[in-house]
Structure formats: C-alpha cells, structure tokens
Amino acid sequence: MRVMIWCDMEGVAGISVWDQVNGGAPMYEEGRRLYTQEVNAAVRGCRRAGATEIVVVDGHGAGGPWNFKSLIPEQLESGAEYVLGYPWARYIAPLQQGCDAALFLGAHAMAGTPDGILCHTVSSQGWYNARINGTLVGESGIIAAICGDFKTPCVFASGDASTCREVKALLGDKCVTASVKEGLGRFSARHLAAADACSLIEAGTYSALSARNWPDPLEFGHPVTFEVELATSDRANDFMGKQGVEIVNPRLIQSKAETFWQAWDQFWPR
Numbered sequence: 001m002r003v004m005i006w007c008d009m010e011g012v013a014g015i016s017v018w019d020q021v022n023g024g025a026p027m028y029e030e031g032r033r034l035y036t037q038e039v040n041a042a043v044r045g046c047r048r049a050g051a052t053e054i055v056v057v058d059g060h061g062a063g064g065p066w067n068f069k070s071l072i073p074e075q076l077e078s079g080a081e082y083v084l085g086y087p088w089a090r091y092i093a094p095l096q097q098g099c100d101a102a103l104f105l106g107a108h109a110m111a112g113t114p115d116g117i118l119c120h121t122v123s124s125q126g127w128y129n130a131r132i133n134g135t136l137v138g139e140s141g142i143i144a145a146i147c148g149d150f151k152t153p154c155v156f157a158s159g160d161a162s163t164c165r166e167v168k169a170l171l172g173d174k175c176v177t178a179s180v181k182e183g184l185g186r187f188s189a190r191h192l193a194a195a196d197a198c199s200l201i202e203a204g205t206y207s208a209l210s211a212r213n214w215p216d217p218l219e220f221g222h223p224v225t226f227e228v229e230l231a232t233s234d235r236a237n238d239f240m241g242k243q244g245v246e247i248v249n250p251r252l253i254q255s256k257a258e259t260f261w262q263a264w265d266q267f268w269p270r
Helices: 028-048 093-097 139-149 161-171 194-211 233-239 260-267
Strands: 002-007 053-058 081-083 101-107 127-132 135-137 154-160 176-183 189-191 224-230 245-249 252-257
Touching: 002 028, 002 093, 028 053, 028 101, 028 154, 028 194, 093 139, 101 139, 101 161, 101 194, 127 139, 135 139, 139 154, 139 161, 139 260, 154 161, 154 194, 161 176, 176 194, 224 233, 224 260, 233 245, 252 260
Parallel strands: 002 053, 002 101, 053 081, 101 154, 154 176
Antiparallel strands: 127 135, 127 224, 176 189, 224 252, 245 252
C-alpha cells in the first residue's frame, strides 16, 4: 500500500498564533517540535496499517529559508520518505506512479471560518475565497482535487474541529478525522495535550487505512474552472499573461482547463 501524507502546521495541537508557524519567529521552534511529533504519529499509524511506501510532503510555507522545511530532520520517524523545500501542492510524482490513499496532517480551515485556528486559504493576506466549479474550497479541498485527478482518495484528516467539519462536508463521512483542538476564535483554542493528540492521530491513520472503507476520490465535472477572489487588485498582476488564466475583474481570477490539475498547473507558480 502506497500513501501520501500532505502536512501543514496550523492544524497541530498546541499551535494558536502566527509566531509558532512563521520561520525565525520567537515561538517557531516550539511549533516545529509539535509539528514533527504529529507527523511521526501519522507515519507510525500508516506503518501499522500495512503501508509499504509512505511519502510525507511538508506543505507549510514558513517563509524565507524555512519555506516547506519546518519538519525537524533528525527527529523524523523512520520508515517514510520526506519531501522538503518543494513548492506547495506541486509534488505529484507518487500520484503519477499510482498512490492508494492520501492523508492530511495538521490541516487548517478555509479563510473566513469563525472558529478556524489561523484559518486562511493559501495566502493569509492575498486570497479571500477559492472555488472549483462553484464549490467553495480551502487548502484541503485543493489538494483533494489534485489527488482526485489521479484517482487517489483522501481518507484521513487531522486539525481543529472546524477543519474536520470542512473536510467531511466535502469528502463525506467515510473520511476519518482527528480533531486535536477546538477553536475559540482565530487565535485561541482548547487543545489536546501533544501526547494525546499524537495518540489520536496514530489511531486515526491506522483505522482509516486498515478499514479500507474509503471515500471516493474527489472529482469535479469537466471542464474545470478554478476561481480565486483576491484581497486586493494589485495581486492580479501576478497572473497577467498566463495561458488559460483570465483576470475577470481586478480581484477575480479564473483558470479553466479540462481537468483540475491542468487548471491548477497553469495557475499556480512552479
């Protein structure tokens, strides 16, 4: 069984503020340790369930030299391979080769979620909303749609309660979730202890993979329109001249293609 674990940092237990997830900030090293521990728990659960190939993708943009390299290499669990420093939502080699299941670790809710800890969609300052064929999605939805284009189901997600709710609404109740904290606003939460969060994640990943009662891959009808509402009009400049991408109005961008991966590929920087 071959699996991918797509990881982010904001959904990790114990993390509530930007200083814990921004590279070089005073609390960043604390956040890295919590993040690495939860990833290790997910890897252990996958191994117990019989996964023979586990590819972990660090998908947290911490900024600067830490971008997509927040996992602590010397503390990582053996028995998996780790992708560090690769642009967000771009590493698809395991999907192209044939992947049985994908999992989300440390996921966060989409922009504007009232009880979503550090909620945002891709850019905390640049994007308001994203939609695929009219369906409002966050980062988990974008990655699930990429996986869906390669017939890979997303079977597990951990994060705060709002993220688990968001993922189930999109993928269905067959997706196993592990809520490790409950948002009390955007910057405060009621958290599980790190050890308890790791136990919940290990049990959840094991249950999701071993039961094999998986949701269908997330697929949208063809053709596909990916639409992003920007926070400010100047950000539209980044998309000028891109083939297949249209600036509908100063704050609305659309990318159209036959499949979601094609729409994403022509829209998102490599």
